[in-house]
Amino acid sequence: MPANHSVATLQARFGDAVRHAFVSCGDTVVVIAAARVHDALAWLKSTPGEQYDYLVDLTAVEYRDRERPLEVVYQLWSLERKVLLRLKVELPKDQELEVDTVTDLWAGADWLEREVWDMFGIRFRGHPDLRRILMWENYAEGHPLRKDFPLRGRFSRAEQTRQALSGDLEAHYSLEELAIKDVTP
Amino acid sequence: MAGTRTVTYELGTPAVDAQGRPAREPLTVVGDGEIAGDRMLINIGPQHPATHGVLRLVVELDGEVVVRVIPHVGYLHSGFEKLGEYRHYNQIIPLTDRTDYLASMSNNVGLALAAEKLMGIEVTERCKVLRVIACEMSRIISHCVWAGTTGIDLGAFTVFLWLFQERERLYDFIEAWTGARLTTSLTRVGGLMADVPDGWTDGLRRWCGRFPPVLDEIEAMLSKNSIWLGRTVDVGVMSAAEAINWSLSGPMIRASGVPFDLRKDRPYLGYETYDFAVPVGEHGDVYDRYLVRMEEMRQSTRIMLQALDRLPDGPINVSDPRVILPAKSRAMSDMEAMIFHFKQVMEGVAAPIGEAYQAVEGPRGELGTYFVSDGTAKPVRWRIRPPAFINLAALPKMSEGHLLSDLIAINASVDIVMGEVDR
Numbered sequence: 001m002p003a004n005h006s007v008a009t010l011q012a013r014f015g016d017a018v019r020h021a022f023v024s025c026g027d028t029v030v031v032i033a034a035a036r037v038h039d040a041l042a043w044l045k046s047t048p049g050e051q052y053d054y055l056v057d058l059t060a061v062e063y064r065d066r067e068r069p070l071e072v073v074y075q076l077w078s079l080e081r082k083v084l085l086r087l088k089v090e091l092p093k094d095q096e097l098e099v100d101t102v103t104d105l106w107a108g109a110d111w112l113e114r115e116v117w118d119m120f121g122i123r124f125r126g127h128p129d130l131r132r133i134l135m136w137e138n139y140a141e142g143h144p145l146r147k148d149f150p151l152r153g154r155f156s157r158a159e160q161t162r163q164a165l166s167g168d169l170e171a172h173y174s175l176e177e178l179a180i181k182d183v184t185p
Numbered sequence: 186m187a188g189t190r191t192v193t194y195e196l197g198t199p200a201v202d203a204q205g206r207p208a209r210e211p212l213t214v215v216g217d218g219e220i221a222g223d224r225m226l227i228n229i230g231p232q233h234p235a236t237h238g239v240l241r242l243v244v245e246l247d248g249e250v251v252v253r254v255i256p257h258v259g260y261l262h263s264g265f266e267k268l269g270e271y272r273h274y275n276q277i278i279p280l281t282d283r284t285d286y287l288a289s290m291s292n293n294v295g296l297a298l299a300a301e302k303l304m305g306i307e308v309t310e311r312c313k314v315l316r317v318i319a320c321e322m323s324r325i326i327s328h329c330v331w332a333g334t335t336g337i338d339l340g341a342f343t344v345f346l347w348l349f350q351e352r353e354r355l356y357d358f359i360e361a362w363t364g365a366r367l368t369t370s371l372t373r374v375g376g377l378m379a380d381v382p383d384g385w386t387d388g389l390r391r392w393c394g395r396f397p398p399v400l401d402e403i404e405a406m407l408s409k410n411s412i413w414l415g416r417t418v419d420v421g422v423m424s425a426a427e428a429i430n431w432s433l434s435g436p437m438i439r440a441s442g443v444p445f446d447l448r449k450d451r452p453y454l455g456y457e458t459y460d461f462a463v464p465v466g467e468h469g470d471v472y473d474r475y476l477v478r479m480e481e482m483r484q485s486t487r488i489m490l491q492a493l494d495r496l497p498d499g500p501i502n503v504s505d506p507r508v509i510l511p512a513k514s515r516a517m518s519d520m521e522a523m524i525f526h527f528k529q530v531m532e533g534v535a536a537p538i539g540e541a542y543q544a545v546e547g548p549r550g551e552l553g554t555y556f557v558s559d560g561t562a563k564p565v566r567w568r569i570r571p572p573a574f575i576n577l578a579a580l581p582k583m584s585e586g587h588l589l590s591d592l593i594a595i596n597a598s599v600d601i602v603m604g605e606v607d608r
Contacts, residue, residue: 025302025541054445055432056544057570061557064565075542075553075570079429079443082450086542108432111578119266134259134607144267151271 004028006050006085014040019090029086037074037089038100044076044085045105052076052085055102058112060120062147072099072122091122101127119145224252227589231260235338235593238603240577242592249588254581258574261607269567273533274300274374277567282368284569285605287330288323288548289369290359297372298453299543299554303536306375306508311499313454315381317492318389319371320454320545321485322359325396326352327548327600328478328485332403335475335597339416344403351399358389374534375509376502386493393486393493400482407475417472421583421595424469431579434572435550436477437599441469447546461488471598478600508534533562542570549573549600573599574606 007021007030017036022029032040044052056075069090076085091097101124102109113124114133121143124130132139140163141154153160230241239260245253265284269277274296281292294316301308308316329348336344356366362381363369371378407413423433428441438445446463448456464480466473502509510529511522536558544553553570576599584592 024539025305027540027542029540054429056551057542057553057555057568059555059566059568059570061566063557064559073555075555079445084451084542106432107427107430107582108575108578111574115574132259134262136259144264149267151267 290319291323440466440473
């Protein structure tokens, strides 16, 4: 199957920032430099002829091979042209795991980026509210979908129970966070 | 309480416009009573019948008006995606039952399609048609639960009883086919766990004939009911542009006027050969979401009837002994079959190195499955693109500025399943 034409246009527009592109199982994948991914996504979203206006999914991948970098994966869909495109950013593990947020482009990225932070420990620069989402706020065992995270968790069941029972229920959500005045506790 | 609600509907049938739609008169909140400006913080859930599971909402109120909603999810987090990395592809299928337990069969199909895309397997014609029937049954069951529970949230109990009766009848068909009602584990990579029993298709055809009149009754009761209209019209509006920006999918985006349906836009299982319409709303409010889902149930019935008409004879599984388990009798009597049986159970089916994203139009929207394989029998990454999770993220956007009671209606209209939101 021929690659999506956006591979060529991305290479023409972003040059070396496009690291490589390939087709896997019929899906076109473009790997792009972390520093340019926000520009590339903004360009893909708004440029006529590209019009990837719908963010299908935002997730991350860690490989079993410890040497391989983590990947942040953006699934894009053009409602107008009915084309899928997958963009990837590689984040080497010896560097800061950080990439620019795309919440300014798609509001729907808010929870998805929070989930990637929660599960993989990848930070999104400029995200308005980067809190854990599926695990609780003071969860101390790390980021569960990382390959070095054991399937049963880091803490023993007894320790998990102890923490759950000793935890302050209100700490899950503090009034300061809400910044509401005139609330009687 | 500050804010008085002026309901302009008279009891009885309100006026309808040329298209037969009820005339829309906006509900207005008038006045700002004496305690305006005083904020109140209330907590709804996680254990609350109107949160449809274990959703927790922290709501900041000004009188009765919602100023801010902060949803908390994760109470049902089970780490399915992590568990999937430790399982063979076929062993993941029981996990998909448990993510979206109201539409387990369409989840099973979604996973099998993604694994087949990854491995380059083309399933048989009979399998495709049976999977279409399974997907549409799931859609109807899920929408029945949606309409029933939303009715209860808004004070209409009858819908729940009428639709759950039909849902039970459908579950009887599912039980006869798969042996289970909720956790069906219907599909296998390359086929299905079982063919339908004798006489099953005739029974389902009879059911398809009697189901639309039930929908007629429900629409007669709700569609022009002044209480129902008052609770749903112009509540929780999302414009088309907002719906796209928030990545909504399924009935949520279609109610906002975006005709985005994967069965039409990215067809799978031969959906492009079926004759059905995609209902699209206009106003993006709770009422349009109701109308869209009611019409989708009719269209699903149409698809099921077409599928029953064309259901071909033939095998349900591909004839590849590396992928499909041999019959038990052969495995016990034939050396070669036993070896294949042993290798599949012990080693699983290895997928080639690569990655595949495949989505199906689930009852809640785009249910995607993203597999990354490193050439072994277990995926490196199994990602569910969860439609309910992404739709729920727009809840604060939809409900801020509405009344607290509208928040319940809006939350119901999102049609969340916490098993899928939290995974």
